Amino acid sequence: MLVLGIETSCDETGIALFDTEHGLLSHALYSQIEMHSEYGGVVPELASRDHIRRVLPLIKETLNTARCQLHDLDAIAYTQGPGLAGALLVGASIGTALSFALKIPALGIHHLEGHLLSPLLSTPTPKFPFIALLVSGGHTQLMRVNAVGEYQLLGETVDDAAGEAFDKTAKLLGLGYPGGSALSKLALQGRSGRFKLPRPMLHSGDLNFSFSGLKTAVLTLINKHEMTPQTQADIALAFQEAVVEVLTEKSLAALSQSDLTQLVVAGGVGANSQLRQNLTSAANTRGATVFYPELEFCTDNGAMIAFAGAMRLQTTPPQTRQPASSFTVRARWNLETLEAIDI
Ligand code: KG4
Ligand code: ZN
Numbered sequence: 001m002l003v004l005g006i007e008t009s010c011d012e013t014g015i016a017l018f019d020t021e022h023g024l025l026s027h028a029l030y031s032q033i034e035m036h037s038e039y040g041g042v043v044p045e046l047a048s049r050d051h052i053r054r055v056l057p058l059i060k061e062t063l064n065t066a067r068c069q070l071h072d073l074d075a076i077a078y079t080q081g082p083g084l085a086g087a088l089l090v091g092a093s094i095g096t097a098l099s100f101a102l103k104i105p106a107l108g109i110h111h112l113e114g115h116l117l118s119p120l121l122s123t124p125t126p127k128f129p130f131i132a133l134l135v136s137g138g139h140t141q142l143m144r145v146n147a148v149g150e151y152q153l154l155g156e157t158v159d160d161a162a163g164e165a166f167d168k169t170a171k172l173l174g175l176g177y178p179g180g181s182a183l184s185k186l187a188l189q190g191r192s193g194r195f196k197l198p199r200p201m202l203h204s205g206d207l208n209f210s211f212s213g214l215k216t217a218v219l220t221l222i223n224k225h226e227m228t229p230q231t232q233a234d235i236a237l238a239f240q241e242a243v244v245e246v247l248t249e250k251s252l253a254a255l256s257q258s259d260l261t262q263l264v265v266a267g268g269v270g271a272n273s274q275l276r277q278n279l280t281s282a283a284n285t286r287g288a289t290v291f292y293p294e295l296e297f298c299t300d301n302g303a304m305i306a307f308a309g310a311m312r313l314q315t316t317p318p319q320t321r322q323p324a325s326s327f328t329v330r331a332r333w334n335l336e337t338l339e340a341i342d343i
Helices: 033-037 044-065 085-102 111-121 162-172 180-187 212-224 229-258 273-285 303-314
Strands: 002-007 012-019 023-031 075-081 106-110 130-135 140-147 150-156 262-266 289-291
Touching (some): 002 044, 002 085, 012 303, 023 044, 023 303, 075 085, 075 111, 075 303, 085 106, 106 303, 111 130, 111 140, 111 262, 130 229, 150 229, 162 180, 162 212, 180 229, 212 229, 262 273
Parallel strands (some): 002 075, 130 262, 262 289
Antiparallel strands (some): 002 012, 012 023, 130 140, 140 150
């Protein structure tokens, strides 16, 4: 079965074609980052308008690359939430209209389910159950994943998400928006040990996180020191080391508390190379394995939505696979309320 995935929850228009027999056939992405960077963050109205401009050309491109046509599709999967309401409405309305016109089902996908399942697009794939560390611009959560749709929240951030902390700290260091990737590049020039920042909630005894205090600690350092390029890099590295240590320790604690040995990392911060190195070596010394999505599928993309849609389509009885005639989007949507499916 061939599924078209449409992702428009924030500032990336992602389109992909996933085939249940042959895997990912093609995918295309347009990032609005340049447009929003002028404003230091995502401007929701501009995001919606730009998705409108991009979705149809990207769908055409994705179909052409895979040498497929609209009438080859068996279903449309679109991100139904959570995210920016106006941006979500673009993908949802186009997905629903295509479903209605082509008389094929439309599936509203949870954006975070897409992220959680994205490591299953690569090989080797983790087997259920596993622990997932979801680290994006809007979320920092540790989940137990028992099956597709069966997610149990073990811990989450009580304030800023890890990606948000990277972005805010990058801004303090004058690195632009979103700064996670730029900060991690700058940290490569940093000298470890010059500055030591706090490890928030490292010993809290639970699996929750807190990152908002770190940017205040960074601001204090910036105010105290002359900002030479070397000092900037040293601060960037100290910040990254603090975040990476907390994420690593809590992920390992989640594995041992759940008696599991597979950890999946998803979301944009999962692209961070220091986090990857640290998690992999810490997990390996304890006999655990870490699975990552391909770098291009760490941040928002259409492939994870097409894949999650395909998983859900396979378990929908044929008689209930109806074209959509209406739709809603869910700007807020609790992942734990999803229906579990057996694949
Ligand atoms: O998953 P994602 O694309 O979007 C959300 O759903 O939020 O994640 C974007 C976040 C941004 O905060 C960005 O700064 C961060 O991921 N990010 C990184 C890196 N690449 C992207 N953070 C740290 N290191 C990176 N290499
Ligand atoms: Zn995301």
